Amino acid sequence: MPMRLFLSLLLLAAMPLTARAAACDVPAEVMSAARPMPAVARAIQARNLRVLVLGSGSITGPGASGPDAAWPARLEAMLAQRHPGMRVELTVRGGRGVTVQDHLALLREAQTTQAPSLVLWQAGTVEAVRGLDPDEMGEAMMQGLERIRRAGADIIVMDQQYSRFLRANANIEPYRDKLRLVAAAAGAALFRRYDLMQHWVETGALDMERTARADRAGATDRLNDCLARAVAELIAQGVAEAR
Amino acid sequence: MSDDSKPLGKPGRDPRADLCRGLALWMIVVNHTPGNWLGGFTLKNFSLTDATEVFVLLAGYAAAFAYAGMADRQGWAPAAASLGARIAKLYVAHIFLLVVFTAQVGFSAATLDRAVYLDELALDPFAEQPYRTLLEALLLRFQPAFLDILPLYIVLLAILIPGLWLRRRPWLVLGLSLGLWLGARALGVNFPRWQEGGWFFNPLGWQVLFVLGFLLGQSVRGVASLPLPPRNALVTAGAVACLLIGLLVMIASEAQPWLLEPLPLWVPGFLASIDKTSLHPARLVSILALAYLVGAYLPRDGWVVRAAWLRPFILMGRHSLPVFCFGILLSFMARLLLEADDGWGMQVLANALCLAALVAVAWIGEWSRATTRRRDPVLPAAAGSH
Numbered sequence: 001m002p003m004r005l006f007l008s009l010l011l012l013a014a015m016p017l018t019a020r021a022a023a024c025d026v027p028a029e030v031m032s033a034a035r036p037m038p039a040v041a042r043a044i045q046a047r048n049l050r051v052l053v054l055g056s057g058s059i060t061g062p063g064a065s066g067p068d069a070a071w072p073a074r075l076e077a078m079l080a081q082r083h084p085g086m087r088v089e090l091t092v093r094g095g096r097g098v099t100v101q102d103h104l105a106l107l108r109e110a111q112t113t114q115a116p117s118l119v120l121w122q123a124g125t126v127e128a129v130r131g132l133d134p135d136e137m138g139e140a141m142m143q144g145l146e147r148i149r150r151a152g153a154d155i156i157v158m159d160q161q162y163s164r165f166l167r168a169n170a171n172i173e174p175y176r177d178k179l180r181l182v183a184a185a186a187g188a189a190l191f192r193r194y195d196l197m198q199h200w201v202e203t204g205a206l207d208m209e210r211t212a213r214a215d216r217a218g219a220t221d222r223l224n225d226c227l228a229r230a231v232a233e234l235i236a237q238g239v240a241e242a243r
Numbered sequence: 244m245s246d247d248s249k250p251l252g253k254p255g256r257d258p259r260a261d262l263c264r265g266l267a268l269w270m271i272v273v274n275h276t277p278g279n280w281l282g283g284f285t286l287k288n289f290s291l292t293d294a295t296e297v298f299v300l301l302a303g304y305a306a307a308f309a310y311a312g313m314a315d316r317q318g319w320a321p322a323a324a325s326l327g328a329r330i331a332k333l334y335v336a337h338i339f340l341l342v343v344f345t346a347q348v349g350f351s352a353a354t355l356d357r358a359v360y361l362d363e364l365a366l367d368p369f370a371e372q373p374y375r376t377l378l379e380a381l382l383l384r385f386q387p388a389f390l391d392i393l394p395l396y397i398v399l400l401a402i403l404i405p406g407l408w409l410r411r412r413p414w415l416v417l418g419l420s421l422g423l424w425l426g427a428r429a430l431g432v433n434f435p436r437w438q439e440g441g442w443f444f445n446p447l448g449w450q451v452l453f454v455l456g457f458l459l460g461q462s463v464r465g466v467a468s469l470p471l472p473p474r475n476a477l478v479t480a481g482a483v484a485c486l487l488i489g490l491l492v493m494i495a496s497e498a499q500p501w502l503l504e505p506l507p508l509w510v511p512g513f514l515a516s517i518d519k520t521s522l523h524p525a526r527l528v529s530i531l532a533l534a535y536l537v538g539a540y541l542p543r544d545g546w547v548v549r550a551a552w553l554r555p556f557i558l559m560g561r562h563s564l565p566v567f568c569f570g571i572l573l574s575f576m577a578r579l580l581l582e583a584d585d586g587w588g589m590q591v592l593a594n595a596l597c598l599a600a601l602v603a604v605a606w607i608g609e610w611s612r613a614t615t616r617r618r619d620p621v622l623p624a625a626a627g628s629h
Binding site: 178 | 277278347348351352354359360361362363365366386387388389436438439440441443496497500501503504508509511512514515516518519520578579581582585
């Protein structure tokens with residue numbers, strides 16, 4: 001910790017405040033959560049990858065410059081870029097205030113159409129903010145994860161966004177614990193968005209709460225891009241482990 | 244205050260219970276201040292149980308001394324009246340804390356006008372429906388984050404009013420309590436919340452721990468109660484095993500998640516099913532194991548309860564109501580400090596301020612109790628003075 005503090009202080013001193021745009025690096029412990037993703041590996045081989053994103057407010061990329069800047073859209077573009085010639089079809093379901101219970105219904109609907117190879121499930125923010133029962137959230141999510149597993153898709157669970165405001169004013173820990181255990185119980189990878197965003201805040205790479213109004217849209221785009229990059233990285237790792 | 248030969252409190256009062264309660268109160272403040280580095284060292288990081296369980300168990304224990312003792316001496320009605328007065332005090336304290344909390348969240352939300360945090364902004368229901376939220380808060384059907392222990396405590400004390408009737412029938416009390424706990428768990432019954440779901444701490448579940456604490460207190464008082472478990476190798480081994488398993492579980496699920504990977508999926512599945520809301524049996528067993536080991540192996544007059552540096556915690560345990568309420572208030576302020584800056588300087592400052600204020604509150608409580616005693620001609624001066 002002191003070493004990291006020292007380094008970030010050094011970084012702060014070396015850069016003028018306006019250009020404090022350190023790279024949004026992804027620490028090893030975030031990547032260590034990767035799990036083998038055989039379904040995605042098969043889909044890449046077949047040159048046709050279908051991804052379903054379930055989530056709440058952040059999947060629509062609020063505050064970003066446009067719909068193409070939201071992290072799911074960025075992820076779609078990055079996956080297509082990494083695998084030239086592959087068809088990537090990414091569907092987004094959910095939105096502001098959507099809970100895990102709502103996701104269950106959306107999941108049923110989405111699975112009747114075309115089965116995805118990968119489900120990216122972002123959850124836990126709405127529940128924490130409203131103080132809903134973390135155990136009920138966990139049970140509902142277990143059901144959904146079981147369903148996805150039976151359908152043969154790989155899963156990534158994504159946790160909450162970090163902010164000082166959320167950390168201070170919501171009892172976030174029980175929900176983070178539950179997501180972690182539920183993901184482990186389903187054999188799913190956990191994308192630790194909370195830890196990652198906190199890491200970016202602490203290293204001065206990206207701090208939404210301390211960004212001036214004029215720079216906000218640009219910073220939001222960058223946040224979405226960084227998140228998409230890290231998820232793409234996690235998927236690549238999972239595919240590599242499946243081989 | 245003089246330390247020589249002065250017993251802590253009146254005879255029968257166990258300084259170990261006060262010490263544990265004082266430590267639990269401090270941990271509750273630390274755990275209610277998210278982002279606090281000390282939060283990584285509290286009981287919940289090493290055990291399936293945490294400071295809430297300690298607090299509720301010892302609340303039942305203390306209630307046996309205070310209210311069952313009073314009912315034995317003066318009858319049920321004065322004890323019930325005294326309980327009623329306590330409940331009223333707790334309710335007023337809760338509403339006061341709610342007002343402070345609301346002001347704090349409102350302040351924080353006003354500075355967070357970032358579109359990125361669309362979902363997070365719903366944290367402030369007062370902004371959307373102020374009057375309805377206020378009404379629901381008064382009915383205890385709206386409990387904001389971190390303001391959920393006092394409502395539980397209020398209901399537990401209210402249950403004790405009829406419970407005192409049955410104080411001479413400990414097995415009946417235990418049977419009713421276990422039945423209520425298991426029944427509530429099996430049927431999923433909980434006190435209702437305003438929008439959906441139930442209380443974060445389901446009183447129908449948590450009462451079992453309070454009642455066990457009460458029966459423990461009755462045993463220690465020497466009146467009709469359950470027999471205390473004997474101090475022997477078998478029970479000790481069981482208790483140690485429980486706590487060790489809990490420790491391993493916490494290490495595997497929090498600090499070193501890779502430990503879970505090679506295990507069959509039902510292991511994390513079982514861990515995910517351990518709920519706090521209705522007090523999962525694993526949590527209950529853990530706190531009972533911890534209480535057994537403290538009761539059996541921490542000598543009542545050992546160095547631990549005599550150590551000068553632990554004395555502030557004993558004082559905090561003796562004045563738990565003001566310390567608890569003030570602690571919640573302090574955690575709001577510490578939260579604002581850490582929200583503004585969570586570097587090590589602020590961490591040290593916030594924690595030092597909180598602990599110093601808690602000790603001051605306990606010390607003032609002790610001092611004022613001593614002064615009232617001294618004026619009381621019936622009781623001899625209990626506390627020494629210079």
